[in-house]
């Protein structure tokens with residue numbers, strides 16, 4: 001089983017993540033704090049009070065997890081395509097796989113990465129939702145002191161299954177949308193590249209960027225439900241299941257609830273996935 005795809009997936013995921021982290025910080029702050037008037041206001045205030053470093057807070061944990069998650073996604077995707085079409089990564093430009101095969105391989109990668117991502121994502125969401133201001137003397141300490149403490153507390157209270165809260169919603173979110181991710185990428189690359197040739201760097205950047213946006217647009221409704229299920233049992237109400245969460249969220253807040261965070265997610269998705277695909281393709285090319 002070719003291993004380079006796993007390594008290339010890991011490195012490219014990490015590069016994309018560093019680039020996207022400032023957007024993620026702004027997104028989380030807008031979602032959880034009321035002091036900002038909008039995206040620009042949040043960026044200006046963060047920069048004034050905390051300098052550029054403010055945008056990179058809390059990045060070490062996602063970097064560690066993207067290593068596992070992105071390498072599983074790209075590694076499984078590429079090896080699933082190999083199993084389906086009997087062509088290696090290098091041969092795929094001359095003999096392009098069908099979109100059905102690309103979709104199935106993408107869904108397989110998405111399904112498996114969702115299980116690796118679930119505990120990391122749960123911890124990220126729980127920490128991101130701690131809105132208590134830091135280190136104010138006299139105020140009660142936040143429930144979780146950091147990622148390790150958060151994981152240990154969930155494990156102690158609920159056992160290993162507790163770490164997989166919301167995993168089902170996450171799997172439903174990621175399986176089809178990562179199929180869409182790779183199909184969009186392949187389709188756009190082929191539109192701008194003469195048959196049999198390797199796509200240019202510009203094409204890879206644009207195709208990767210739009211693949212990220214398309215996939216996030218499709219994923220956002222289930223992303224909202226997933227985050228709510230992950231928070232359930234902590235402070236919000238407990239839901240009877242995924243469907244109950246969807247119906248009661250829509251009843252209480254209207255259908256718009258399914259598109260929360262879409263703008264900032266799309267703005268983040270373009271650079272992150274452009275860089276992810278560009279570095280992935282370049283690494284594999286340079287390793288022959």
Ligand SMILES: C[N+](C)(C)CCCC[C@H](N)C(=O)O
Nearest residue numbers: 174177178215216219269272
């Ligand atoms: C499937 N879903 C849309 C959820 C994610 C697809 C893109 C994954 C990428 N690592 C990123 O963070 O943008």
